Amino acid sequence: xxxxxxxxxxxxxxxxxxxxxxxxxxxxxxxxxxxxxxxxxxxxxxxxxxxxxxxxxxxxxxxxxxxxxxxxxxxxxxxxxxxxxxxxxxxxxxxxxxxxxxxxxxxxxxxxxxxxxxxxxxxxxxxxxxxxxxxxxxxxxxxxxxxxxxxxxxxxxxxxxxxxxxxxxxxxxxxxxxxxxxxxxxxxxxxxxxxxxxxxxxxxxxxxxxxxxxxxxxxxxxxxxxxxxxxxxxxxxxxxxxxxxxxxxxxxxxxxxxxxxxxxxxxxxxxxxxxxxxxxxxxxx
Amino acid sequence: xxxxxxxxxxxxxxxxxxxxxxxxxxxxxxxxxxxxxxxxxxxxxxxxxxxxxxxxxxxxxxxxxxxxxxxxxxxxxxxxxxxxxxxxxxxxxxxxxxxxxxxxxxxxxxxxxxxxxxxxxxxxxxxxxxxxxxxxxxxxxxxxxxxxxxxxxxxxxxxxxxxxxxxxxxxxxxxxxxxxxxxxxxxxxxxxxxxxxxxxxxxxxxxxxxxxxxxxxxxxxxxxxxxxxxxxxxxxxxxxxxxxxxxxxxxxxxxxxxxxxxxxxxxxxxxxxxxxxxxxxxxxxxxxxxxxxxxxxxxxxxxxxxxxxxxxxxxxxxxxxxxxxxxxxxxxxxxxxxxxxxxxxxxxxxxxxxxxxxxxxxxxxxxxxxxxxxxxxxxxxxxxxxxxxxxxxxxxxxxxxxxxxxxxxxxxxxxxxxxxxxxxxxxxxxxxxxxxxxxxxxxxxxxxxxxxxxxxxxxxxxxxxxxxxxxxxxxxxxxxxxxxxxxxxxxxxxxxxxxxxxxxxxxxxxxxxxxxxxxxxxxxxxxxxxxxxx
Numbered sequence: 001x002x003x004x005x006x007x008x009x010x011x012x013x014x015x016x017x018x019x020x021x022x023x024x025x026x027x028x029x030x031x032x033x034x035x036x037x038x039x040x041x042x043x044x045x046x047x048x049x050x051x052x053x054x055x056x057x058x059x060x061x062x063x064x065x066x067x068x069x070x071x072x073x074x075x076x077x078x079x080x081x082x083x084x085x086x087x088x089x090x091x092x093x094x095x096x097x098x099x100x101x102x103x104x105x106x107x108x109x110x111x112x113x114x115x116x117x118x119x120x121x122x123x124x125x126x127x128x129x130x131x132x133x134x135x136x137x138x139x140x141x142x143x144x145x146x147x148x149x150x151x152x153x154x155x156x157x158x159x160x161x162x163x164x165x166x167x168x169x170x171x172x173x174x175x176x177x178x179x180x181x182x183x184x185x186x187x188x189x190x191x192x193x194x195x196x197x198x199x200x201x202x203x204x205x206x207x208x209x210x211x212x213x214x215x216x217x218x219x220x221x222x223x224x225x226x227x228x229x230x231x232x233x234x235x236x237x238x239x240x241x242x243x244x245x246x247x248x249x250x251x252x253x254x255x256x257x258x259x260x261x262x263x264x265x266x267x268x269x270x271x272x273x274x275x276x277x278x279x280x281x282x283x284x285x
Numbered sequence: 286x287x288x289x290x291x292x293x294x295x296x297x298x299x300x301x302x303x304x305x306x307x308x309x310x311x312x313x314x315x316x317x318x319x320x321x322x323x324x325x326x327x328x329x330x331x332x333x334x335x336x337x338x339x340x341x342x343x344x345x346x347x348x349x350x351x352x353x354x355x356x357x358x359x360x361x362x363x364x365x366x367x368x369x370x371x372x373x374x375x376x377x378x379x380x381x382x383x384x385x386x387x388x389x390x391x392x393x394x395x396x397x398x399x400x401x402x403x404x405x406x407x408x409x410x411x412x413x414x415x416x417x418x419x420x421x422x423x424x425x426x427x428x429x430x431x432x433x434x435x436x437x438x439x440x441x442x443x444x445x446x447x448x449x450x451x452x453x454x455x456x457x458x459x460x461x462x463x464x465x466x467x468x469x470x471x472x473x474x475x476x477x478x479x480x481x482x483x484x485x486x487x488x489x490x491x492x493x494x495x496x497x498x499x500x501x502x503x504x505x506x507x508x509x510x511x512x513x514x515x516x517x518x519x520x521x522x523x524x525x526x527x528x529x530x531x532x533x534x535x536x537x538x539x540x541x542x543x544x545x546x547x548x549x550x551x552x553x554x555x556x557x558x559x560x561x562x563x564x565x566x567x568x569x570x571x572x573x574x575x576x577x578x579x580x581x582x583x584x585x586x587x588x589x590x591x592x593x594x595x596x597x598x599x600x601x602x603x604x605x606x607x608x609x610x611x612x613x614x615x616x617x618x619x620x621x622x623x624x625x626x627x628x629x630x631x632x633x634x635x636x637x638x639x640x641x642x643x644x645x646x647x648x649x650x651x652x653x654x655x656x657x658x659x660x661x662x663x664x665x666x667x668x669x670x671x672x673x674x675x676x677x678x679x680x681x682x683x684x685x686x687x688x689x690x691x692x693x694x695x696x697x698x699x700x701x702x703x704x705x706x707x708x709x710x711x712x713x714x715x716x717x718x719x720x721x722x723x724x725x726x727x728x729x730x731x732x733x734x735x736x737x738x739x740x741x742x743x744x745x746x747x748x749x750x751x752x753x754x755x756x757x758x759x760x761x762x763x764x765x766x767x768x769x770x771x772x773x774x775x776x777x778x779x780x781x782x783x784x785x786x787x788x789x790x791x792x793x794x795x796x797x798x799x800x801x802x803x804x805x806x807x808x809x810x811x812x813x814x815x816x817x818x819x
Binding site: 053054055056164165178184185202205207208272 | 774
């Protein structure tokens with residue numbers, strides 16, 4: 001039987017080191033500052049993006065990869081009996097998975113499985129790296145699909161941003177639109193649910209969100225009854241914020257293997273400064 | 286000459302006389318409220334409730350049953366404030382006692398009075414002795430005894446009034462706060478005036494003629510402030526060769542609005558901010574250099590889908606009605622998700638009818654009422670009891686801070702049961718304070734207050750009296766803040782200038798550097814500041 005190749009898109013924000021180590025292929029989305037178009041994670045790093053967000057007068061826009069981008073990589077990887085599992089950002093937030101599906105249709109190959117994971121950013125990254133490891137250990141395609149299902153059902157992703165402005169501007173504010181227009185200062189905790197951004201809770205006091213996000217994790221852990229979990233953090237070039245959240249979590253749980261993601265330019269364009277996220281999921285039995 | 290029976294005509298005259306006498310003494314009732322706050326309401330509330338009753342009793346030839354039931358029904362809908370609601374239950378109980386009888390003898394009246402106080406006690410979730418309840422009960426008990434001895438109604442009413450007065454005089458022994466303030470219970474006194482009005486009528490004494498408006502709801506006063514919340518403008522512009530650094534620009538603008546984004550370098554700075562005052566923003570930016578690419582957009586137009594119309598015929602999942610007085614507070618509550626805000630007149634005290642009217646503007650599966658005032662909760666609960674075929678849930682917010690915080694926890698997609706739990710829980714986490722002017726000279730909780738003093742109250746506890754509102758706020762916040770606190774929100778009233786509010790904000794920011802401090806325009810009368818600490 002042939003190899004299973006893992007393909008994802010750049011919203012997974014997987015670091016270069018891990019990509020190489022696990023042989024994950026990433027199709028980049030694009031970020032645009034005015035007329036300047038850059039490939040997410042290739043032409044512009046996370047640090048470079050947030051620095052430019054600060055100084056560039058153009059508000060960044062993003063766009064999905066074209067079907068051609070997918071076709072190129074699919075053709076390259078479809079050797080012999082090899083298969084491809086192509087795991088992507090929620091279709092409700094991006095047309096990326098559509099491009100992948102069109103590419104698959106063009107090629108006419110049955111050995112390409114395109115998956116709308118309903119996740120993005122760290123949750124997508126965590127999912128993809130886990131599947132890559134599973135495949136290294138000999139997992140089948142069906143086992144991978146089952147794992148995606150497990151994540152869709154059980155992954156919880158919570159995040160905060162400095163301002164809802166970017167989400168609103170980029171059109172991805174989803175059901176959290178109800179949070180707009182308030183007079184009282186509310187720090188909303190947002191979540192990814194059913195493949196889109198939703199408001200989870202309105203918190204008063206910017207310092208309280210860390211405690212609250214820690215509580216959400218604690219709640220999850222007490223329900224868990226020991227057993228492995230997946231835990232990840234993502235930040236927008238703010239180590240201090242990341243540390244604060246990690247400390248809150250550490251108060252309640254001895255963290256062994258937490259993954260840390262740097263939010264890339266595409267997700268960064270939609271979240272803006274001060275974005276901080278925690279995602280967790282029980283490991284599949 | 287004895288009176289041996291009361292029929293419809295006589296009962297009608299009785300009710301009118303009672304109402305007139307209470308209304309003539311309305312101000313005194315307001316003046317003896319324990320809390321020396323400007324909206325001490327008992328007289329106004331009982332008076333308004335009675336005006337509703339009298340307004341409904343137009344048929345001079347109505348039967349006894351009709352007079353009693355009409356009065357009870359009018360009392361129910363016109364009830365205003367705690368005392369008004371209790372009074373309406375007294376009328377209801379009395380009406381039950383009257384039943385279908387054509388005439389009442391002394392024993393029948395005594396029986397009806399017994400039913401009246403029974404209903405009144407049942408209506409209050411936490412009935413306390415030393416209030417109107419005690420006065421109604423003790424006087425009714427004495428009247429019942431008297432009625433077994435003698436058929437003469439005049440004698441019975443004399444006993445009723447005498448016992449009511451005695452009971453009233455004992456209320457300070459039952460409620461320490463009354464003793465300290467040197468007053469009797471205002472609600473009890475209102476009842477005493479009410480029944481003394483009967484005696485005056487029976488004795489042929491002159492009763493002052495109060496001009497009663499037939500239509501008791503005053504549209505101008507009771508209409509809630511409807512209309513959409515104005516979300517402000519989205520402002521964007523570029524500053525060329527700015528004479529201030531990005532940081533300086535940020536610092537200058539961060540309190541002027543929301544969603545502030547500053548980008549660029551000295552040669553070209555882009556500014557983006559949501560603010561209701563684009564003129565202020567533009568003025569400040571112009572001070573830093575030449576400006577270009579100016580975009581000012583009315584965010585209401587952008588948020589068309591969110592605009593709430595007050596007359597809505599499509600079925601909504603849930604509708605939230607709140608009570609508040611102050612245009613700024615209205616805006617804030619609306620921005621937090623309230624569909625409608627009732628102002629309830631100058632003392633923020635809507636009648637049962639006012640609340641019902643507001644509910645009827647909407648079609649929803651579930652209605653929620655946020656009274657935002659301890660004195661309005663009873664009226665709101667009366668509404669909930671009256672509308673048996675609709676789901677109406679009262680969230681018992683006692684003040685504006687509780688109301689605001691409850692709205693944060695409100696989930697329109699959740700069941701009322703779950704919402705009650707979540708909202709009640711979050712209300713327990715906020716403390717509320719007020720700065721106002723003392724309405725009278727008194728002693729309260731061991732503190733001497735002079736009429737006109739500026740006083741601070743924290744959750745109904747007297748903090749002290751001060752020379753000016755700014756000093757009062759400082760002391761109040763200090764009293765309210767605990768180790769767990771993180772957010773201090775203030776709502777400044779109609780009598781506070783913007784610059785004074787800003788000074789207070791700066792003062793608090795310097796004292797409580799690790800807190801989130803918010804100052805919002807409330808526009809409320811009577812209260813200089815409403816303070817919320819979370």
